[in-house]
Amino acid sequence: MWSALGGNPLRFVTSAWPWRSLAYLFTAVFVGLLALVAFLITIAVGTVTIPLVIGLFILGAAPALGARIAVVERRRLGLMAERIPALFPETEPQRWWKRPTDPGSWRALGYSVLLALVLWLVDAVVVMVVVATVVVSAISPLLAHYDTVGMLWWQLDTTREALPFAIIATPVSYVLGAYILTALAAAQSSLARILLSPREEELEARVTELRQSRLQLVDAFETERKRIERDLHDGVQQRMVALTMLLGRAELEVPDGAGLALVRQAHGEAEAALADLREVVRGVHPRVLTDLGLAAAVREVADRMPLPVRVDITLADRPPAQVEAAAYFVASEGLANVAKHANAMSASITGWRRDDSLVLVVSDDGNGGAVVGAGTGLSGLLTRLDAWGGTLVVTSPDGGPTELRMECPWRTEP
Amino acid sequence: MADRALRVVLAEDSALLREGLVGILEHAGHQVVATATNADELIAAVRADLPNVVITDVRMPPGHSDEGLRAAAEIRRDHPQLPILVLSQYVADAYLPALMDSAGTAGIGYLLKDRVGRVADFLASLDQVVNGETVVDPEVVRQLLARRGDDGPLSALTAREREVLGLMAEGRTNGSIASALFVSEAAVRKHVGSIFAKLDLGDDSDRRVTAVLTYLRG
Numbered sequence: 017m018w019s020a021l022g023g024n025p026l027r028f029v030t031s032a033w034p035w036r037s038l039a040y041l042f043t044a045v046f047v048g049l050l051a052l053v054a055f056l057i058t059i060a061v062g063t064v065t066i067p068l069v070i071g072l073f074i075l076g077a078a079p080a081l082g083a084r085i086a087v088v089e090r091r092r093l094g095l096m097a098e099r100i101p102a103l104f105p106e107t108e109p110q111r112w113w114k115r116p117t118d119p120g121s122w123r124a125l126g127y128s129v130l131l132a133l134v135l136w137l138v139d140a141v142v143v144m145v146v147v148a149t150v151v152v153s154a155i156s157p158l159l160a161h162y163d164t165v166g167m168l169w170w171q172l173d174t175t176r177e178a179l180p181f182a183i184i185a186t187p188v189s190y191v192l193g194a195y196i197l198t199a200l201a202a203a204q205s206s207l208a209r210i211l212l213s214p215r216e217e218e219l220e221a222r223v224t225e226l227r228q229s230r231l232q233l234v235d236a237f238e239t240e241r242k243r244i245e246r247d248l249h250d251g252v253q254q255r256m257v258a259l260t261m262l263l264g265r266a267e268l269e270v271p272d273g274a275g276l277a278l279v280r281q282a283h284g285e286a287e288a289a290l291a292d293l294r295e296v297v298r299g300v301h302p303r304v305l306t307d308l309g310l311a312a313a314v315r316e317v318a319d320r321m322p323l324p325v326r327v328d329i330t331l332a333d334r335p336p337a338q339v340e341a342a343a344y345f346v347a348s349e350g351l352a353n354v355a356k357h358a359n360a361m362s363a364s365i366t367g368w369r370r371d372d373s374l375v376l377v378v379s380d381d382g383n384g385g386a387v388v389g390a391g392t393g394l395s396g397l398l399t400r401l402d403a404w405g406g407t408l409v410v411t412s413p414d415g416g417p418t419e420l421r422m423e424c425p426w427r428t429e430p
Numbered sequence: 431m432a433d434r435a436l437r438v439v440l441a442e443d444s445a446l447l448r449e450g451l452v453g454i455l456e457h458a459g460h461q462v463v464a465t466a467t468n469a470d471e472l473i474a475a476v477r478a479d480l481p482n483v484v485i486t487d488v489r490m491p492p493g494h495s496d497e498g499l500r501a502a503a504e505i506r507r508d509h510p511q512l513p514i515l516v517l518s519q520y521v522a523d524a525y526l527p528a529l530m531d532s533a534g535t536a537g538i539g540y541l542l543k544d545r546v547g548r549v550a551d552f553l554a555s556l557d558q559v560v561n562g563e564t565v566v567d568p569e570v571v572r573q574l575l576a577r578r579g580d581d582g583p584l585s586a587l588t589a590r591e592r593e594v595l596g597l598m599a600e601g602r603t604n605g606s607i608a609s610a611l612f613v614s615e616a617a618v619r620k621h622v623g624s625i626f627a628k629l630d631l632g633d634d635s636d637r638r639v640t641a642v643l644t645y646l647r648g
Contacts, residue, residue, distance in 0.1 A: 249519075254444045260547025261450035265457055268549055283547065290544060304520050307495050316521060319573040 018202055021195065034194035037201035038147075040095045041139040044204065047092065048136020051085050055132050082125030086212050089127070093212075096205040100213045120214050127211040135204060142200055146193035153185040227403075234403045238338045245301040248293065256290040305344050309334050314365055317348045321355055321363070329367035335374050339424050342400055343367065343376045346408065349393040350378030350420045358382025358418060369426070373406075376422045384416035394420075436460040436560060439479075441472040441486040441498060442517070451485065451546065458553050467491065469501035476505050480512070483560050487543075488518045499529070506536075513559045515539040517546065521569050539565035539601075558601055564639040565601040572596065574646040586628050594621040599642045 020033045028034075058078055065071035090100055152159070152167070159165045160178035167185065172178040214222070263283040270276045297303065305313035311329040318325035334340060347365050354363045360382030367376040387410060398408050406424030438460050442448040452462050464475035468491045476484060484505060486498040502514045513536045516529060521542065529540055537559035545567060546552045555565045575584075575596055587595065590611075597607045604622065608615040622638075625631075631641050 250444075254446050257543055257547065258446040258450045260544070261447075261454055261549070264547045264549035264552075265454055268457070287544070287547060302520075307489060316573075319521075319576055324576070 021198055021202065025191070028198075029191050029194055033198050036095055036097070037194075037198040038143065040092065040201045040205065041143050041197060043092055043095070044131070045136045045140045045143065047085070047088055048131045048139070051128055051132035052136070054081055054085075055129070079121055079125050082128040083121055085128040085131065086124035089131070089208055090212055093205055093208055096201060098205055098209055100209055120212075120218060123211045127208060139200070139204070142196065146189075146197055149189045150186065150193050153182055153189050156182045156185070230403050234400050235338065237400075238341060241301045241341075242306075242337075245297055245303065245306075248297050248300070249303055253290070253293055253297065256286060256293060260286045260290060301341060302344070305340065306337075310340050310343055310367065313344050314347045314367070317344075317351060318365065321351055323355065323360060324362045325351060326362070326364040329365065329376075331367065331369055331374075335369075335426055338400075339374055339404070339406075339426065342397060342404075342406070342424060343374055343422060345397055346376055346394070346420065346422045347378060349397065352393070353386065353420075354378070354380040354382060354418070357386065358384075358416070360416075360418075370423075372426045373423050374426060378420040380416070380418050382416050382418055384412045384414050384418050386410055386412040386418045386420075436482040436556075437463045437479075439464045439466065439472065439475045439481040439484050441466040441469070441475075441484070441490065441501070443467045443487060443490045447487075447543070447546075454546065454549055454552065455485075458549075469497040472498070472501045473504060476509070476512070480509065482513070483556065484512060484514045485556075486514065486516055488516055502529070511536045513537040513539075513562070515541065515556060515559045515565075517541055517543050518567075519543050521567070521573055535562070537562040537564065540570060541565065541567045542569055555601075563601050564643070566599055566639070566643060568596070568600050571599040571646075574599065574643070583629050587625060591621050591625050591628075594618060595625055595642060598622065598625075598638060599646060601639045 020028050020031060055078070058074060058081060062071045062075035062077075065074060093100060152165070156165050156167065156172055157175045157178040160172045161175045165172040165178060167181070170181060172181055260283060263279060263286055266279045267276065267283060270279050302313055302316070304316055310331065311327070314329060315327045318327050335343070347367075351363060351365070354360050358380045360380035363378065363380040365376070365378050367374070369375070394408065401408050401422065401424055404424055406422065408420070408422050410418065410420050412418040436455075438455055440448065440451055440455070440462050442451060442465070448465055448467075452465065455462055463479055463481055466472040466475050466486075472484070472486060484502070486502055488496055488498045490497045499516065502516055505512060505514065516539065518540065519542075529538055539555055539559040541552070541555060545555075558565050575592065584592070593611065594607055597610060602610070604615050604618045608618045611618070629645055631638075631645060
């Protein structure tokens with residue numbers, strides 16, 4: 017808005033800026049007044065109840081009050097087309113008894129006090145004077161008809177006298193007022209922006225913190241999958257195998273007849289359930305991956321595919337467990353997509369270590385046109401890889417061939 | 431029912447499956463002389479009282495990787511004549527070379543645990559292993575065939591010959607293959623001869639499973 021002030025005056029006066037500024041300053045009066053009342057009540061009630069100890073807590077809530085006012089003020093900055101990021105989501109519950117930990121909160125408190133004690137008063141006076149001048153100038157012919165109107169050093173007694181005055185003074189006062197209001201609003205919104213914006217280093221610290229927590233989430237996700245797999249494998253699956261053994265024995269014991277047919281049917285159902293369970297475990301975290309590593313696990317997936325898949329994974333040692341799992345799921349999701357969509361005759365999977373990265377490429381000779389989009393199983397993997405600084409790229413020109421390429425740092429620590 | 435009562439040493443860390451297996455074996459008239467829950471116990475049990483056959487899980491404590499397999503190899507070194515049947519939770523042909531290359535001439539078997547529920551088939555496989563044959567799970571054979579299917583001399587085989595090759599790799603006899611495919615044993619013999627000629631394998635009927643598997647592992 018500073019540039020609007022310094023630009024073409026005609027364009028400025030006819031722009032929305034003067035009105036925006038008026039709205040900004042006008043609302044500041046109410047917010048400031050409310051803030052003042054709120055602060056006074058807090059301090060008064062707090063001081064009175066200090067002997068009851070609770071007063072200390074009430075006084076301690078002042079910073080939180082500042083933070084609340086800051087939230088309103090950040091919103092209000094939108095009137096001046098300013099947008100500043102909040103360091104924490106505003107929906108995050110702010111408990112009044114919690115002392116603010118970031119220096120931003122103290123700056124917000126400072127600004128709120130300033131608003132409550134000074135800014136709103138200034139705004140009220142300026143808005144009142146400017147609005148009154150413009151309005152009175154405009155309606156001076158009407159006013160002069162009833163009474164004498166004194167404007168600065170002019171004395172207007174009749175409508176006839178007032179008319180030329182109104183014609184000249186109204187536009188002049190309007191332009192002048194527009195500049196005054198906009199300048200004041202610009203100055204105040206700049207002050208608000210400076211005090212309410214998070215500092216660069218605070219933003220950086222916050223980003224680091226968020227990245228850290230994303231990594232932890234991804235890790236927790238992986239750990240949880242492993243736990244589920246272990247529970248299924250050591251629990252349900254063992255029981256199902258034991259059950260099929262028992263039913264197999266029963267088949268030998270039960271005499272021919274309806275009973276035997278039922279036992280056979282039960283055996284068949286138990287085997288089907290076991291097969292389903294195995295499929296689930298495979299999707300969660302296959303045991304062969306934990307035991308024997310990426311090459312063996314990928315080979316097992318490749319062998320279940322309806323088309324020939326060449327697997328060439330040469331790794332001197334095993335990658336970290338999470339990276340290994342991600343690579344496995346890239347391979348299995350990639351192959352599933354090939355089988356489903358690519359119309360391919362054959363596919364291949366190659367994996368190798370390049371410097372400090374694991375590279376895995378799934379390619380096919382199908383007809384191309386594939387994308388990594390929402391809805392495919394790959395989008396979740398993309399998030400995971402992104403958290404570790406890895407990438408997942410599809411190159412799939414129309415007519416093929418399609419190549420899905422994953423690269424991921426060998427380490428998952430930041 | 432089994433050909434004869436066998437003295438079995440069984441290694442399996444899951445109590446549920448161990449009891450299930452003991453139940454099946456004892457029901458078939460065999461005697462489980464010792465059970466083990468890890469590789470060291472297994473080796474000790476075999477040393478203490480030599481059984482007719484060893485049945486072991488591949489993965490056992492403490493590492494839960496291939497302890498059973500390594501114990502099997504060690505037992506084969508000490509007792510080359512002792513048949514061993516290995517049970518695995520999943521198909522991993524990484525296990526196959528280790529088994530095939532282990533010392534000894536006695537029977538060896540590699541079955542998926544799911545197969546044990548088919549009690550009659552399981553007991554038949556056990557007998558085959560005890561009789562010195564090599565038995566490999568059909569699923570493992572299927573995957574080996576699938577992998578080798580796209581190149582080389584295997585593509586020269588007819589569909590029927592591939593079927594026969596698969597059944598041979600499982601350790602089936604000509605008679606068993608004939609009844610599975612509803613053809614005469616003479617026809618099977620003709621297919622087998624043709625397969626060995628096309629793949630350039632020596633027709634040594636005693637070790638033909640090993641020959642076929644070695645070829646498939648390629």
